[in-house]
Amino acid sequence: MIQLLFMVIFSEMAVIMVLSFKTPFRKLVIMGLDRLKRGRGPVVVKTVAGTVFVVMVSSVYSMMEIQKRWVDDDGPVSSTDQVLMVRHLLEATLMGATIFLALMIDRLHHYIRELRIRRKTMDAVKKQGQGSDDKKPDGFDKVKSLEGEVMTLREKLKQLESDIEAKTKQINAAEVNTVALRKQSEGLLLEYDRLLEENESLRGQLQSLDRKLSRSDSKKNL
Secondary structure: OOHHHHHHHHHHHHHHHHHHHOHHHHHHHHHHHHHOOOHHHHHHHHHHHHHHHHHHHHHHHHHHHHHHOOOOOOOOOOHHHHHHHHHHHHHHHHHHHHHHHHHHHHHHHHHHHHHHHHHHHHHHHHHHHHHHHOOOOOOHHHHHHHHHHHHHHHHHHHHHHHHHHHHHHHHHHHHHHHHHHHHHHHHHHHHHHHHOOOOHHHHHHHHHHHHHHHHHHHHHHH
16 A cells, blocks of 8 residues: 555656646646546545545554553563554555645646636737727827726736736745655655564564574473
8 A cells, every 4th residue: 555655646746747847748737637627527536535534544543542552551662563653654644645745736737727817818918908009099088098998907917927926936835845745755665664674673583582482492391
């Protein structure tokens, strides 16, 4: 399951990177997300997200049970409990990262669509403003009305440019969060490998102790 979660996380990060930069694949990904949000797609996505959330809560509950067992027992902590604790922690972290990245993909897709609509509106306003500037007024009243329209269009342009700048900052912040999550996932994977090696060494020590005990018992019986 951990390998599957890592594959999902890396796939989601790849989608985020494609959405963050203007490449030929960006249009294909946006079209795929548009189709995914039609029909039964949202229901399926919400069902999968709900299932992952329930499993994450189950892992957190198992971690709490193991921690409670450590507090209740006065003896040393067993290596099995340590491995289970780390495994549940890694699974819960990966599932939380999966849900967070899915939400980030949804928001990026929404912002990109909004930016496209606003850019089209801004281009139409610019063309309308240029057409208004090129027109020759016939009278004083017509000049005044045209000046008022130009002022209104310029204010709309400023508002649209500020909105585009704000959305761009949000996309940049999402890119920074993606890089931080990737580093955190790599660190957790290294920690998991180290604990697996320690577990293997502990098993080897236990097996050697069992062999020594069995030999000592056989000598006593002789």
